[in-house]
Each structure stands twice: as structure tokens, then as C-alpha cells.
Amino acid sequence: MKNEIHHKKMTVINGSHFSDLEGFYEEISQLFMKDEDWKVGTLDGFDDILYGVETDITWKDSQKSKEDLGFDVTKEFYENKIRQGKPFNVQLIQQKLGELIVGKGQTLFEILIDIIESHKNITLILE
Numbered sequence: 001m002k003n004e005i006h007h008k009k010m011t012v013i014n015g016s017h018f019s020d021l022e023g024f025y026e027e028i029s030q031l032f033m034k035d036e037d038w039k040v041g042t043l044d045g046f047d048d049i050l051y052g053v054e055t056d057i058t059w060k061d062s063q064k065s066k067e068d069l070g071f072d073v074t075k076e077f078y079e080n081k082i083r084q085g086k087p088f089n090v091q092l093i094q095q096k097l098g099e100l101i102v103g104k105g106q107t108l109f110e111i112l113i114d115i116i117e118s119h120k121n122i123t124l125i126l127e
Contacts, residue, residue: 015061062126069109
């Protein structure tokens with residue numbers, strides 16, 4: 001019996017295709033949800049679609065995304081949720097915002113990286 005080499009799928013997230021979280025969700029929906037009639041629109045939703053996915057993800061222009069989804073956008077992301085209030089846990093979000101401001105919190109970019117890396121079947125390469 002020959003040994004069959006199992007090639008993992010390769011998925012490319014292209015940082016030059018988007019400059020905010022909505023754009024990132026759009027890109028992800030194109031990549032992973034082509035045949036679905038719903039799109040990714042939350043961090044939890046992004047996490048959910050990665051279950052059972054086996055792929056290498058190359059994030060091109062990740063430095064651009066790191067800046068695009070950095071401090072300012074993350075701060076705004078939390079402030080919008082606090083303004084909206086329910087159904088969000090405002091206290092938790094205020095805590096996260098506070099951590100971000102003092103330099104201890106994660107930016108959206110770092111949160112997205114963490115979500116991807118929490119899935120053991122996915123290898124992430126930042127380019």
C-alpha cells in the first residue's frame with residue numbers, strides 16, 4: 001500500500017481586501033461560507049464556523065490588518081457595544097475597554113488571531 005500524502009487545504013485571508021471588522025467578516029464569509037445563506041457577523045460566529053475546518057490559513061498583508069484592527073477600531077468596537085447596552089454585558093465590556101486603554105487588553109486583530117489559533121486543525125501563517 002502506498003502512503004497517501006494528505007494535503008491540507010490552504011485558505012488565504014487577504015488583508016488588502018478589507019480595512020475594518022465588517023470587511024473582515026465579509027472576506028471570511030466569502031472564504032468559508034460560499035454556499036451558506038448567512039454571513040459571519042460576530043466574533044462568536046467567526047469562532048463557530050472554524051469548528052471542523054481543517055486548513056492552513058495564510059493571512060496576507062497581516063501587518064495592514066494589525067493596524068486596521070488595532071487600538072482605535074477596537075476602542076470604537078467596545079464603545080459601540082457599551083452605547084448599545086443590552087444584550088451586551090456592559091460591565092465586562094467596560095473592563096475590556098479599560099484593559100485596552102492601559103495597554104493590557106487585546107486588539108480585535110489579536111482576538112481574531114486567538115480565535116484562529118484555538119482551533120487545533122488550523123495552522124495560521126502571517127505574511
